Amino acid sequence: MALTGVLRPGFIQLRVLDMKEALVHYRDRIGLDVVSEEADGRVYLKAYDEFDRHSVILREADKAGIDYVGFKVRTEEELDGFDAALRDYGLHTEHVPADEQPGLGRRVSFEIPSGHRLDLYTEIEMSENGPMVQNPDVWHEEPRGMRAIRFDHCLLYGPNVAENIKIFTEILGFSLTEYAEGPDGGKLAVFLSCSNKAHDIAFVEYPEKGKFHHASFLLESWNDVGHAADIMTRYDISVDIGPTRHGITRGRTIYFFDPSGNRNEVFALDYHYYPDNPTRHWDADQTGKSIFYYERQLNDRFLTVVT
Numbered sequence: 001m002a003l004t005g006v007l008r009p010g011f012i013q014l015r016v017l018d019m020k021e022a023l024v025h026y027r028d029r030i031g032l033d034v035v036s037e038e039a040d041g042r043v044y045l046k047a048y049d050e051f052d053r054h055s056v057i058l059r060e061a062d063k064a065g066i067d068y069v070g071f072k073v074r075t076e077e078e079l080d081g082f083d084a085a086l087r088d089y090g091l092h093t094e095h096v097p098a099d100e101q102p103g104l105g106r107r108v109s110f111e112i113p114s115g116h117r118l119d120l121y122t123e124i125e126m127s128e129n130g131p132m133v134q135n136p137d138v139w140h141e142e143p144r145g146m147r148a149i150r151f152d153h154c155l156l157y158g159p160n161v162a163e164n165i166k167i168f169t170e171i172l173g174f175s176l177t178e179y180a181e182g183p184d185g186g187k188l189a190v191f192l193s194c195s196n197k198a199h200d201i202a203f204v205e206y207p208e209k210g211k212f213h214h215a216s217f218l219l220e221s222w223n224d225v226g227h228a229a230d231i232m233t234r235y236d237i238s239v240d241i242g243p244t245r246h247g248i249t250r251g252r253t254i255y256f257f258d259p260s261g262n263r264n265e266v267f268a269l270d271y272h273y274y275p276d277n278p279t280r281h282w283d284a285d286q287t288g289k290s291i292f293y294y295e296r297q298l299n300d301r302f303l304t305v306v307t
Contacts, residue, residue, distance in 0.1 A: 003074065005082070005173040006194040009201065010072040010124065011054060011101075012154055012215050014262055015061040015307075019043060021259040022058050029231055030217060030264065031145030032056060033129070036102060044102065047148045047217065048139050051130040053103040055151040056215075064260040065307040066212035068117035069154055069201070070107065071172075071194070072124070079122050083108045085171045098123070112167055114158025115209025146228040146266055148217035153199055155213040157206035157306050161190055164203050168192050174200070177273045178248050178280040180290045188287070191248060198249035198270040211306040214255060214263035221268050222252045228266045232256055240301055246270075247293040248282065255302070262307050 016022035023043065026032050032045040035054045044054035052072075059067060073079045086093050086108070096107040096119065105123025112118060129140055158164075165187070168174040174192040177199055182188030191199035204213065219225055225243050232239050232254070240263060242254030251270035257263055282290035288297035 003195060005074060005078050006120070007072045007074055008195055009151065009153055010052065010070045010121065011057060012069045012151060013042075013057040013059060013067040014212075014215065015063060015065050015067060015260070016058050016258065016262070017060070017062070017064055017260040019058065019060045022060075025237075025258045026056065026058065027145075029145045029235060029237065030266070031143055031148045035127070038102060042101075046127055047150045048129075048141075048143050049131055049149045050151070051126055053125040053127050054101075057101065063307075064212075064262050065210075066116070066154070066156070066215075068109070068119050069156075070119040070121055071200075073120050073122050076122050079106075079108060079120055082120055082172065086110055086167075089167065089171060091167070113160035113163035114156060114203060115211075116156050116158060146217070146231055147219060147224055148266065149220060150218050152216045152218040152267070153197075153201055154215045155202040155204065157204050157211035157213050158209050159205065159207060161187060161203045161205045165190055165192070168201075175273065175275055176279050177277070178282075180248065180282040180287055181284045183284050185284070188284075189248070189291075193273050196272050196274055198251070198273055206306070208306075212262065213306050214265045216265040216267055219266050219268045225252050225254055225266060225268055229254055240305075241292065241295075241299055244295060245293045247286075247290040248280075250293075260307070261305075263305065 035044040037043045043058045045056040046054050093110045098105045103125030107119040107121040109119045174194045177193045178191040179187045180189040189204045191202045238257040240255035249270040251267040253267040
């Protein structure tokens with residue numbers, strides 16, 4: 001598949017209430033590696049199978065949630081093209097200089113109608129302990145904790161999801177892979193891909209702007225999802241639901257919370273998407289089954305707890 005334009009999710013910056021507790025969770029339990037702890041207090045992490053310097057940034061704050069999510073663009077020319085197209089559409093863009101994050105190039109930053117900030121960038125340093133490329137073993141050191149392979153996607157809650165779809169599909173080149181209808185026949189939950197994954201970002205219609213539902217980390221297998229559940233029980237991690245399976249994307253999943261109340265997901269084995277595939281959809285009376293395929297109903301916590 002010839003990928004152009006926006007290639008993939010690159011990083012997410014989350015707000016946490018207590019950095020020490022957050023590091024135990026993301027480093028020791030999920031299994032991310034700490035790359036650096038910077039003078040401004042932010043901590044940078046990555047999963048063992050990621051080439052880039054970092055993919056998760058933690059910032060201590062008095063309120064949990066998301067600051068922004070970044071997507072990697074193939075070329076500087078395409079980055080400039082997106083900047084111009086977003087401004088032509090009527091969105092305000094800001095230019096973040098190189099090295100505002102260590103090892104990261106310049107960024108084009110903008111707010112989408114749901115109230116979330118997105119950053120586009122092209123350049124980022126390669127990790128010093130990224131995946132091997134010559135006679136490559138599967139890892140340098142044995143993965144720990146839940147053995148997260150990569151930061152994979154996030155789900156964001158906010159209004160104006162229909163406008164988000166236009167921006168992602170008409171300007172940024174994403175495909176709408178799947179959606180669930182709401183009671184009014186509109187699109188309640190939408191899943192968008194810039195690659196051949198089932199989704200690289202997702203949105204749910206919600207009255208408040210800028211809300212964060214979850215950050216998701218890819219695992220290797222369904223057995224690894226079960227292993228993650230064992231870790232959650234052993235260390236009394238707050239679990240939302242799972243292990244279970246989605247109807248949408250078909251992913252095997254478990255949802256849980258970090259110590260600050262930010263929801264995380266670990267998952268494995270969703271379907272592959274190609275641009276000539278039709279968009280899949282779920283009727284409003286099948287919403288429970290679409291989200292939790294085995295239980296066939298939603299829990300209130302999944303719908304209402306956001307940061």
